[in-house]
Amino acid sequence: MPGRRAIVLVLDGLGAGDAPDAAAFGDEGANTLANTARAVGGLKAPNLERLGLGNTTQIEGVPPTDEPGGLWGLMVEKSAAKATLAGHWEMMGLILEDPLPTYPEGFPEEIVSRFERETGRGVIGNKPASGTEILEELAEEQRASGDWILYTSADSVFQVAANTEVIPLEELYAACEKAHRMLIGEGEIKVERVIARPYHGSPGAYEREHENRHDYGIEPFGETYLNRIEAAGHEVVAVGKIRDIFDGSGITRHLPAPPDDAAKVDAVLQTLETLESGFVFANLVDFDAKFGHRRNPQGMAQNIESFDRRLPELLAALSEEDLLILTADHGNDPTFRGTDHTRERVPLLVVGSGTGEVGVRDGFSDLGASVCAWLGVERGALPGKSFLPG
Ligand SMILES: O=P(O)(O)O[C@H]1O[C@H](CO)[C@@H](O)[C@H]1O
Ligand SMILES: [Mn+2]
Ligand SMILES: [Mn+2]
Numbered sequence: 135m136p137g138r139r140a141i142v143l144v145l146d147g148l149g150a151g152d153a154p155d156a157a158a159f160g161d162e163g164a165n166t167l168a169n170t171a172r173a174v175g176g177l178k179a180p181n182l183e184r185l186g187l188g189n190t191t192q193i194e195g196v197p198p199t200d201e202p203g204g205l206w207g208l209m210v211e212k213s214a215a216k217a218t219l220a221g222h223w224e225m226m227g228l229i230l231e232d233p234l235p236t237y238p239e240g241f242p243e244e245i246v247s248r249f250e251r252e253t254g255r256g257v258i259g260n261k262p263a264s265g266t267e268i269l270e271e272l273a274e275e276q277r278a279s280g281d282w283i284l285y286t287s288a289d290s291v292f293q294v295a296a297n298t299e300v301i302p303l304e305e306l307y308a309a310c311e312k313a314h315r316m317l318i319g320e321g322e323i324k325v326e327r328v329i330a331r332p333y334h335g336s337p338g339a340y341e342r343e344h345e346n347r348h349d350y351g352i353e354p355f356g357e358t359y360l361n362r363i364e365a366a367g368h369e370v371v372a373v374g375k376i377r378d379i380f381d382g383s384g385i386t387r388h389l390p391a392p393p394d395d396a397a398k399v400d401a402v403l404q405t406l407e408t409l410e411s412g413f414v415f416a417n418l419v420d421f422d423a424k425f426g427h428r429r430n431p432q433g434m435a436q437n438i439e440s441f442d443r444r445l446p447e448l449l450a451a452l453s454e455e456d457l458l459i460l461t462a463d464h465g466n467d468p469t470f471r472g473t474d475h476t477r478e479r480v481p482l483l484v485v486g487s488g489t490g491e492v493g494v495r496d497g498f499s500d501l502g503a504s505v506c507a508w509l510g511v512e513r514g515a516l517p518g519k520s521f522l523p524g
Contacts, residue, residue, distance in 0.1 A: 137411030147422030149465020149478025221463025360384025426466025
């Protein structure tokens with residue numbers, strides 16, 4: 135007899151505003167869902183509406199419902215960072231008490247010169263930047279000099295952009311592996327992630343090769359809900375960025391990140407056709423990477439509406455033994471200043487275990503605790519409280 139399955143889809147960056155500590159992050163007023171909807175004169179998301187998305191915050195075009203199709207609520211993040219890794223780790227029971235180092239002034243000289251020495255190429259950039267804007271600024275200089283474009287953001291990231299018409303992809307990967315060894319592999323954690331950012335093209339029309347992006351991350355600092363679920367004998371299927379975020383720990387199967395969110399929904403649906411029991415953990419990154427960081431509310435709205443149109447297929451793929459959870463890992467308000475993530479609460483919509491309100495959850499770890507409760511896995515000493523009834 136097939137067992138139970140839990141499916142979590144993280145709509146990356148789709149925050150619902152009003153984090154109690156937003157001011158400490160300089161993010162007062164940020165609300166990805168509400169401000170996106172307002173910027174486009176109202177969202178059309180009837181399927182998310184039926185699940186209670188409009189109950190989580192005020193969203194033009196998506197009114198609240200008295201009879202949601204599932205449980206709805208919000209989660210407040212405890213971790214000291216509004217980053218993808220922190221958000222996903224906390225969902226799986228690991229709270230980052232201290233933020234990882236960030237580099238608002240660029241990386242220190244000793245790191246840059248060692249990277250130059252070890253890779254045999256110079257560095258230009260070395261500052262916080264948007265990954266598309268810095269190409270407009272420096273790509274032609276890279277074409278002329280063959281130097282690396284190094285940049286960071288408000289997150290703890292060492293990002294290396296390389297034009298694949300100038301620097302072979304393998305050389306970019308090898309350089310990022312060296313950076314990873316130097317910044318993470320020598321004991322002291324100096325960044326959360328090194329990211330290879332290949333691109334090609336010419337001024338005004340640079341194309342980032344998202345399918346060849348590669349992240350070199352850190353291992354989870356301790357046991358996660360993923361490890362517990364795996365140890366209990368379940369399949370843990372990662373879709374998209376999830377494997378990189380956990381450095382593969384606690385994951386039994388990985389579906390390589392297909393090109394866009396629609397393809398990731400396809401991958402989840404295909405997985406559900408054959409998966410007998412276990413956990414499917416998927417990240418839909420376009421909300422964040424293509425629209426939030428690009429401060430593109432129209433694109434963000436379209437991506438929400440496209441996802442909404444796929445929701446009936448997902449719901450149809452569920453059986454009585456399935457739990458589906460939709461949430462986000464942080465905010466990324468496309469109407470806010472700058473190009474970085476925004477500290478926000480995240481929406482929580484849960485299908486398959488009754489209906490009603492689960493309130494504002496104190497910490498993202500309640501999600502992992504709920505997945506464990508659903509699958510009958512012991513929570514152990516990990517933080518979090520299940521929001522499932524019973
Ligand atoms: O502007 P791009 O290159 O998309 O980079 C964004 O992606 C990084 C990692 O997800 C974030 O820290 C932000 O810098
Ligand atoms: Mn994210
Ligand atoms: Mn991001």
